[in-house]
Amino acid sequence: MKLKTYTAENLDKALDQVRDELGSDAVIVQTKRVKSGGFLGFFQKEHMEVVAALSETKPKEVPVEEVAATVTSPVVEPLIDNRPPARDVRYDKVLVEMKELKELLYDQTKAPKLPKLLREFDDDLKQQGVHSEARMKLIAAILEHQGDKRVTASALLQNVRKAFDELEYAEPEYSRILCFSGPTGVGKTTTIAKWATEEFITKKRKVGLVTTDTFRIGAVEQLKTYASILGVPLEVVTDVKDMGPALERLKDCERILIDTAGRNFQQEQFIDEVRAITSYEEMTTQLVLSLTASYPDSQKLIQSFEQVGFTNIIATKLDETSQPGHLLNLMHDYSYPISYVTTGQHVPHDIRPFNSMLLREVFLGEETSHGSSSSTS
Ligand SMILES: Nc1nc2c(ncn2[C@@H]2O[C@H](COP(=O)(O)OP(=O)(O)OP(=O)(O)O)[C@@H](O)[C@H]2O)c(=O)[nH]1
Ligand SMILES: [Mg+2]
Numbered sequence: 001m002k003l004k005t006y007t008a009e010n011l012d013k014a015l016d017q018v019r020d021e022l023g024s025d026a027v028i029v030q031t032k033r034v035k036s037g038g039f040l041g042f043f044q045k046e047h048m049e050v051v052a053a054l055s056e057t058k059p060k061e062v063p064v065e066e067v068a069a070t071v072t073s074p075v076v077e078p079l080i081d082n083r084p085p086a087r088d089v090r091y092d093k094v095l096v097e098m099k100e101l102k103e104l105l106y107d108q109t110k111a112p113k114l115p116k117l118l119r120e121f122d123d124d125l126k127q128q129g130v131h132s133e134a135r136m137k138l139i140a141a142i143l144e145h146q147g148d149k150r151v152t153a154s155a156l157l158q159n160v161r162k163a164f165d166e167l168e169y170a171e172p173e174y175s176r177i178l179c180f181s182g183p184t185g186v187g188k189t190t191t192i193a194k195w196a197t198e199e200f201i202t203k204k205r206k207v208g209l210v211t212t213d214t215f216r217i218g219a220v221e222q223l224k225t226y227a228s229i230l231g232v233p234l235e236v237v238t239d240v241k242d243m244g245p246a247l248e249r250l251k252d253c254e255r256i257l258i259d260t261a262g263r264n265f266q267q268e269q270f271i272d273e274v275r276a277i278t279s280y281e282e283m284t285t286q287l288v289l290s291l292t293a294s295y296p297d298s299q300k301l302i303q304s305f306e307q308v309g310f311t312n313i314i315a316t317k318l319d320e321t322s323q324p325g326h327l328l329n330l331m332h333d334y335s336y337p338i339s340y341v342t343t344g345q346h347v348p349h350d351i352r353p354f355n356s357m358l359l360r361e362v363f364l365g366e367e368t369s370h371g372s373s374s375s376t377s
Pocket of ligand 2: 188189190213219259260261262
């Protein structure tokens with residue numbers, strides 16, 4: 001597949017260029033506003049960038065209309081109205097190719113022009129799994145603070161701190177009943193135990209636990225152990241129709257935490273299962289995902305859960321991943337709040353609110369005194 005980027009002052013002009021050069025078999029894979037020129041290519045004049053692809057082998061396999069209609073753009077209206085409802089695999093393939101291309105473009109054109117220290121920092125971020133778009137945005141913010149001053153280690157450190165502080169941290173929302181859902185073994189039950197301890201011991205709230213995980217051997221026992229250590233009530237719900245009465249029995253609880261079985265959410269039936277469990281008033285879904293999973297897998301998971309809705313993301317196993325950069329990718333790609341990050345197996349201590357302090361620790365190695373308390377909301 002031949003990919004080419006066209007830039008023009010507006011969308012119409014860019015599309016004219018595509019038509020003139022690639023003809024009607026061209027596939028519009030992305031349209032976006034970009035800035036160009038000036039210092040290292042950042043903060044400059046805005047124009048429209050259109051990426052078009054032309055299949056060299058089977059030009060008819062991916063018709064322009066079909067792909068163009070499935071392409072989403074954050075800044076421009078869809079090019080063609082009659083878009084198909086579902087994305088197909090070809091679309092995903094084009095997206096992957098585009099992402100790789102963007103990485104390449106950034107790594108080969110912009111990154112080498114950065115001042116040495118900044119380039120090293122950028123490379124570090126890349127090694128830690130931050131994708132090129134998120135890096136580019138962060139580097140732009142750092143450069144903005146930098147101005148034309150020489151990049152020294154201490155200036156860089158200060159500017160990275162500022163850039164982290166200025167990121168948009170969506171405010172998590174918590175309903176009275178929180179349902180923890182996510183793939184197998186990501187740490188749902190352990191996170192509930194940490195959360196329940198904090199709520200009960202530190203915040204002195206009345207806490208109730210519910211588990212619907214009667215699927216995995218030992219799952220009920222696992223939560224029962226935590227419930228009895230804390231001395232909080234636990235309801236075991238074997239059938240979703242029993243959820244109502246179980247919640248009724250816990251009506252005095254100020255916070256109810258619901259554990260669910262880990263599932264392979266690529267299968268639709270399990271999404272339906274979550275839909276049934278979370279259909280109760282006052283209940284919101286907390287999507288638990290592990291930072292040890294690949295970023296594309298986490299994206300697929302988010303896409304599946306968007307069908308049922310969720311309020312916050314909880315990112316687990318920060319201590320076990322070499323790719324903490326997924327946190328920055330999640331922030332860049334989605335508007336869902338990341339409420340907490342878990343940092344180990346110890347209950348209740350290994351859980352942290354997600355904020356710029358945490359990012360500083362992870363990416364700058366800064367020591368912060370967050371104490372032993374997990375501080376859930
Ligand atoms: N390293 C590390 N391990 C964790 C963390 N959170 C949980 N674990 C471990 O991950 C394993 C699975 O944890 P669980 O809480 O049982 O995970 P789950 O999502 O409830 O699993 P299922 O119910 O089987 O889907 C256990 O060994 C936990 O101790 C974390 O933040 N870091
Ligand atoms: Mg569990």
